[in-house]
Each structure stands twice: as C-alpha cells, then as structure tokens.
Amino acid sequence: MSLAKRAGQARGWTTGTFTLYGKAVENRYKTFVAAWRPAGGAIRVVLVDEPKGWVAFSCTDTTATAAQIRGLVADRFSLEIAFRDLKQVVGAGQPQVRGLTSNVGCFHLCAWAFTVTEVWAWDRNTEALVAHRSASPWDDPNRRPSHADKRRAWQRELRAEEIQAVVGDPHDAAKIQNLAKRCLDLAA
Incomplete structure (x- = not known):
C-alpha cells in the first residue's frame, strides 16, 4: 500500500479538532486500518493534511482514535525536548571518559542535574x-x-x-x- 496514493485520494478526508500542546487545532485527516508486518499485524494509520503537506502517524492499537494518536504524538514531542535539553544544555553524552561504568555515572550525574533544576524551578515565578x-x-x-x-x-x-x-x-x-x-x- 502506498500512503502517498491514499493521501492523494479525495475521498475519506474529514475535518476534526485536536488538542495539541494545550491548544485546539482544526485539521483535515483520514484514518484507516492497515496491515504492517513489522508491527505484527494491523495498525491504525492517521494521515493529517498540514499546511506543508500531509503527515502520517501510526499506532498498533487499532481501536485508538485519530485524536488520541495525535495527542500521544504531541506528548512524545515533549520527551524529545527534554532529551535535547539534557544533551545540549546539561551536556549528557559529552564527558571525556573511557569506561562503561564511567559513562553511565556521568550520564546519571547529568540526568540528576537536569531533574534537580526542574524541581527547583517548579513553583518559581x-x-x-x-x-x-x-x-x-x-x-x-x-x-x-x-x-x-x-x-x-x-x-x-x-x-x-x-x-x-x-x-x-x-x-x-x-x-x-x-x-x-x-x-x-x-x-x-
């Protein structure tokens, strides 16, 4: 199956309102169940018509709605931001150590520095x-x-x-x- 062909078909598109990053966003989308061998069977596919073109999301839970899948993807992005900050701001992955246990220890120090900073700032103005x-x-x-x-x-x-x-x-x-x-x- 070609996702580009499915996205190019005019039928099947509906409009829905999704809550992403705390804001209501209205998008055209198309959802269907497809078979995908690497996932072990059926998956739920959601095609979203974005201003720069369509984007595809998938989920192994075929009963999930398009809104649930879009919300989970948005939640996942906040984890990506946390990992980016952990690497770029705190410096995880940059220690100049040689041993495995030294690398694990340095990563733990970076993760704790990140966590303690977030806890300190939790109730701050x-x-x-x-x-x-x-x-x-x-x-x-x-x-x-x-x-x-x-x-x-x-x-x-x-x-x-x-x-x-x-x-x-x-x-x-x-x-x-x-x-x-x-x-x-x-x-x-």
Whole structure:
C-alpha cells in the first residue's frame, strides 16, 4: 500500500479538532486500518493534511482514535525536548571518559542535574526565570521558560546567596545588592 496514493485520494478526508500542546487545532485527516508486518499485524494509520503537506502517524492499537494518536504524538514531542535539553544544555553524552561504568555515572550525574533544576524551578515565578531575556531582543518574551532559562536563574540565585554570605549583614545592603546584580549580569 502506498500512503502517498491514499493521501492523494479525495475521498475519506474529514475535518476534526485536536488538542495539541494545550491548544485546539482544526485539521483535515483520514484514518484507516492497515496491515504492517513489522508491527505484527494491523495498525491504525492517521494521515493529517498540514499546511506543508500531509503527515502520517501510526499506532498498533487499532481501536485508538485519530485524536488520541495525535495527542500521544504531541506528548512524545515533549520527551524529545527534554532529551535535547539534557544533551545540549546539561551536556549528557559529552564527558571525556573511557569506561562503561564511567559513562553511565556521568550520564546519571547529568540526568540528576537536569531533574534537580526542574524541581527547583517548579513553583518559581515565570518572570523571575526569564528575567534576562532583555539582552536578547530576538527572543520571544512570551514563550515559556526553557531549561537553560531555569538553570541560569538558579545560578544567579546561588551566586547572590554566596555573595551575601561573604559580605555579611552590617554593610549597606542596597549598594551590595546593586553591585551583586551588576556582577551577576556580567557573569550570566
């Protein structure tokens, strides 16, 4: 069976509303059950008419609806973002070690650093996490905080606490905070 031929046929397309990434999206789609040997039998195929062309999704649960399949694919994308951040921001996969156990240990350290940062930022104010986007005018100020934003915010907080611990309380707090903020802006 050719998916391109099925997508090219005018019959069978319907319009539906899908909830993807928290927003309602209306798309034309076509769904059918097909046999696929690598999956061990029947699969549910969903063809979606996107602005740049059709896209195919499949599921081994033939009773799943097109909305369920599209929702699961969208949920899967959030996992892909987490793995990308784990590799690019935290540095998983970049340690220069030779042994298998060393690689496993380094990966665990990276995964825990990622997890602890996300837990620290869980109940934090969004504006505090993205306070330094003004230095990047090309960045969308309304987007949610990335893992890198959360990590930088935690680093700023830890540096401020360290400076406060070194300087102590009997000094002029306003001047020290102003100096610390300027230093942190330079460092971050």
